Structure formats: C-alpha cells, structure tokens
Amino acid sequence: VSGRSGTLLSLPVARLTVDTRSSADESAGYVYEHLRFYCSLIETLPAVVVTVDESAMVTVSQRRVYARIARDLGRPAIRAVVDPASDPAGVARLLREPGVERLSWAEIDAAERKERVAWMWQVFFFARPLTDREQRAFRDEVVGVFAKVPDLFPEAADLGAAGPLSAGEEGALLYFRAVQPTGDQAWMRDYVAAIRRFSAQEVRIVSFQGRKLAAQDA
C-alpha cells in the first residue's frame, strides 16, 4: 500500500474483493460482533481503501473489517478511497460501471462541519448483564453526561434529548442515541471519564462503539 490516497467512490459491496491472505485488519482493537452491531445502527459505514488493477478488479487494501461488515449486514454500497497506486485505466473503467459513483470529499466534509452537534449512537457491551440498580447507575452516570450538551451547545436543545436506553444480549448490551458534540475534546474527555469510571466501579465494559475499552488505554 502506498499510503497516499486519492479518489473517493461509492461502490457496490459486491464489487469488492477482500484479500483474506492478509491479516492486517485482524485487529486486537475491536470485537468484531460488537463493531458489526454498532455499524448496523450507522447509516453510512466508514470507508474502505481499495486498489484497482488494469482489469478494474477492486481489492480492499485497508479497513477490510468494514467491507466484511458491509457484506454481513447486506449493505448494497460502501464508500471507498481509491489508492493512487491503482491503475488509471482500471479506475476509469470502474467509473463507467452502473452503481459506481464518484463522491466529493469536499462536499461531504463541508456538510458535516456545519454540525457542531449531531445524533449519534452509543453502544456498550458489558462483561455481564447489568442488574436494575446498575442500569440506573449507568443511566445517571453515563447517559447523564449528555444532559450537559444543550448548556454548551444551544442548538442541541432543538434536536432533542437522549433517546431511550435499549438493551440486548440479555442485558449485557445497552445502547442509546443522543445528541453529541461532534468534535469537542473537552466534552468527550468527561464522557470517556464517566465510561471508564463506570467500568472500573460498577461493571466492566468490554467494548464501546465496538472498540475494546482496554485497547484505548495507553
């Protein structure tokens, strides 16, 4: 992989070839099933990086896990960054295929940057099901952090409060949707601190947003 990146496309997932010989994306940083569940809630999956050869064969060269998740979830399309090491004629051929669309990163970026806050899913997998008391504590200590958001970002009040807490995996999975600052590190620090405190003092959190909590430790 050259490391340099280029064209952004929306591609049919069926067009992707995943090189299974490489284990580069077999990361210790996430729990696959947890990440897949988190991604199932997201409208647009994170992009993959692909290399296109002269016959327009599209091979996923980075972020293979999202290609695998897209297939598992039955998503029709996925965003893909084309590695500039790709064959230009192959890329040109690919662009003529139905279902292949060139996207503008500048437009996507500009639209997203207008939002200081946005609805975002929060997904927690625990080491064991939570008791009623622990769920209440989670609601107070972790979900409660979102109550401060409208004080910091008045526009958040117009979007609404945190959604209801949903459960799965017999209580070992809790998830909810909330209006979250999209880039405020200070707010996020408080949120992560609350998550870590709950994990240390109440019930161990195995993963947050599909990422192992321990993997985020330095």
Next chain:
Amino acid sequence: LSTRVLATNSALNASRQMARMLDGDLQSQLQAVRDAGRMLSDPGIWDGPAALQFRTQQWPPASRSVDGVLQALRTLQQSSQKVVEDIVRAGSEGKLAAPAGPGPQPSPGSSAADQAAVTSLSKDAVQRASSLYALAYKAQNDYDFSAIGGYLHDMRDLEAAKASYRDYSSKAIPELQHVIETTDDPALKVKAQNLLSIIEAQQKLLSSVDPKGLMNQPDPNVLHRVSAQAGVLTALGAVVTTSITKGGTVTAEFGQKGGVTIFYRGTTLGSAMEVTQDQALDVDRILANQSQYSGIAQSGVYITSQRNTADYYADLAGGGGRGLGPGVIRIELPPDEFDAFVARTGIQVEAPVPNPPVPGQTETVIPFDNVEEFDAMAMYFLEEEE
C-alpha cells in the same frame, strides 16, 4: 576607542535571563495573540458591528505592531545568545569562575581554545538540561546520574567528558538492558527504557561534537546546530523527568523505524486522505475546528508518538462514520532535522495530555506558524487501521 572588557556574574545572569525569556513564553504568547487576532478577524467566526470595527480598524495596526515586536524579539534573541556566549567566553578566560560541578576536570592535553569553543557553544542550554537531570536523579536513585550531571555541568573539556560518559554508559546500558529483560514491574520497565533511550541519544550527540571541526569551521550554522543539539537535551530531559516523576506513565519514546522519527495524528479518514495527498497538514480545517470549541488548551496541530493515543482521537473524530470514519496519519521525520526544529522553536515534545481521558497519553503541539516548516521535512502516510 575603549577596549575595556568586563564580564561580571550579574551580566552573565542578566544575559541568561534575557535569553531564557526570549526562548520561552514571550514569543509564543505574542504569537498566540496574533493567532487569536487573525481568528477574530474572520467574519466566518465572528461578525457583527463590533467585529467589523475590530477587523477593519483595531486589529490591522495592532497586528502590524505585534509582527514588528515579534521580529524585534527574534533579532534580540539571536543577539542575546551571542551576548551570553561572549560573557561566558570572557569568563572562561579568567574573569568568571566556572560553575562548580561534579564533572570531569579539563585534561592537560586539551587546548584553551578548544575549551573556550565548547564552553561557549552550549553551556546555557546544557545547564538548563542539567536541572532536569537533577530531578531525574532524585526520583530515580537506582541509577547513578553523576556522570551525566558532570558532563552537563562542566563540558569545558570535551575529551574528558566523552571518556567519563563512555565509562558511565558502559556500566549503565547493560544494567538497564537487564532490568528491561527481567523486571515484572511495567512501570520500572518503562523507566529503564526511557533512560536507555536517553543514554543512547546522549552518546550520539556526544560523538557528533567535534571541537576541532568547530574551531576550523566559523560557519555560524554549525554553531547553531550544536546549540540545537543542546536544546534537544532539554527536550529529552523533559521527557525523562516527566516519565519518572509521573510514575513511568509515558510509555513511548520517539519511534525509530529505519532512521526516521515517527509521530501519528488521529483524525478522520477523509482528512488523512487529504493530508497524504497534499503532503501538507490541513491547517485551515484544524483552525476552523478548534475555533468552534472552547476546550482547546493550545491552538496548533496535535500529534503524538503513541499509536494508541492517535487511534483514540481518530475514533472520536470519525465516530459514527463521520469524515469517512477514523483515520490515522503516520508522520515520518528525519531525526536530525526534527531535533533542530524542536530546539529552534522551543516546541515541547511529548508532554503529558492535560487531564487525559486515558492515563499516560502524550502529545506534541505544532503551532500553526511552524506548520509550513514542519511540512517541509515531514512525509505523511495513511496508517493501517489497528
């Protein structure tokens, strides 16, 4: 014409104080004022009648004044270093007593010219570094820092300093390697790894100082490079001291892969794509993002030597698939150039993240004013996701 030469301790102290102030906060605070003024002059950030008055009437003359003061300070900084050198040189010729230190004594074989040259090049910076090592020494009694302290306190005799340091490192390195290989205590292991890195860096620096070359080379750039190396000692000392006093929580030194210094930046894949394509950091985007939130401690481009810290911030930035998802940029730098850049700009390398969301995180902030120079020496790559 007067040819009187007088160099008192008061003059030396005053000149060093001036050099320290000019090296330190004064310029960065003025640069911060300039950054803030520029930001407030952007109608996309602040607009209205008061903003209009500010950006059209108040800020333009103030901006010119700030730029003028900054330029004057830079000039003064250059001459203040020369003042310190002149005073120390005068002192080394007998008017001032050399500072006491446990270090090696001048060897009979070294010439007075050699001593004066080495002393005058970097003594001030080295003395600053020595205080950091003194702290390190207090916190880490298991290891004998006297040789380092001696070297730093009194390097008038380079050959003696080199011999002393060789002797020290020949004992300390195997000891540290043994600790690294055998200890079950992760904190101690980190301390030992950090100290080993420092000793190896010191060895490299010492071996690169050639007094004969210096004496035969009046090119001021050579002097500047050596001075920069002394500045690097300060930076390295800060890393070690922080690591030790914080209980060894700073886990990463500069990653060295094939002779390059590695840093990472956690961002979105889209931003990472842009940076790797342009081979330049996206200052406008970062500036715009930072202006939206009040919790930014220091404006600039945040990078880290810790891959997991970069991953953490990438996950934040690319959460929910925003920006095409998380992305990490790998930044490769030529070590010598980067060391000189750090020494010249006074950028603090790998300081602990204030109130870190995850313990042990470290960061390096490249001020926006220095990004162009940073870009010129950096290579940016899209990092594989872990």
